[in-house]
Amino acid sequence: MSTKLPVAASNQPVSNKSAPAAQSKVLVAVGVIENSRGEIFICRRGASQHQANKWEFPGGKVEAGENVAQALARELAEEAGIVVQACQPLMQIEHDYGDKHVTLAIRKVTAFSGEPRGLEGQPSRWVPISELSQYDFPAANSPIVDMLQTEAGN
Numbered sequence: 001m002s003t004k005l006p007v008a009a010s011n012q013p014v015s016n017k018s019a020p021a022a023q024s025k026v027l028v029a030v031g032v033i034e035n036s037r038g039e040i041f042i043c044r045r046g047a048s049q050h051q052a053n054k055w056e057f058p059g060g061k062v063e064a065g066e067n068v069a070q071a072l073a074r075e076l077a078e079e080a081g082i083v084v085q086a087c088q089p090l091m092q093i094e095h096d097y098g099d100k101h102v103t104l105a106i107r108k109v110t111a112f113s114g115e116p117r118g119l120e121g122q123p124s125r126w127v128p129i130s131e132l133s134q135y136d137f138p139a140a141n142s143p144i145v146d147m148l149q150t151e152a153g154n
């Protein structure tokens with residue numbers, strides 16, 4: 001009798017749960033914008049966005065054909081209404097949210113024109129570096145806040 005009974009199959013997962021989840025992986029350009037008073041510009045994410053209602057440094061996904069600096073310039077024009085004139089690498093963070101793996105390429109915006117504002121209707125504000133830790137940021141952002149506070153001697 002060579003007929004295989006479906007017994008062994010019952011040990012196999014019915015769904016695809018044990019297989020690696022099809023997880024989205026995104027590269028994100030993130031801008032830390034500082035003003036002459038040593039304050040940082042932050043925005044609040046929308047209720048329907050990933051990491052809903054958390055505070056963030058403005059930025060967004062790097063699109064095909066763009067490098068990080070180009071994506072940052074585009075995102076900060078779209079979201080905050082400024083023209084980035086100069087930026088420098090601050091740090092890079094890999095974070096796995098479970099539903100999404102992000103690589104945050106963080107740039108310090110060292111020169112810009114225009115006055116940053118929430119151009120897409122999102123709440124925004126300038127915050128002293130010493131107060132940044134009072135805001136609810138996505139988990140991936142902790143090292144950024146730590147670094148800014150260490151740099152500032154907080």
Ligand SMILES: Nc1nc2c([nH]c(=O)n2[C@@H]2O[C@H](COP(=O)(O)OP(=O)(O)OP(=O)(O)O)[C@@H](O)[C@H]2O)c(=O)[nH]1
Nearest residue numbers: 028030050051056057058059060061100102138140141
């Ligand atoms: N912009 C930004 N995104 C962040 C930060 N921290 C962090 O984990 N992210 C994550 O990075 C991912 C991409 O950012 P995003 O949603 O701003 O991308 P986007 O502007 O292109 O948005 P869209 O998808 O609405 O077009 C999101 O999953 C978001 O949760 C942060 O400080 N700023």
Ligand SMILES: [Mg+2]
Nearest residue numbers: 058059060061
């Ligand atoms: Mg964005």
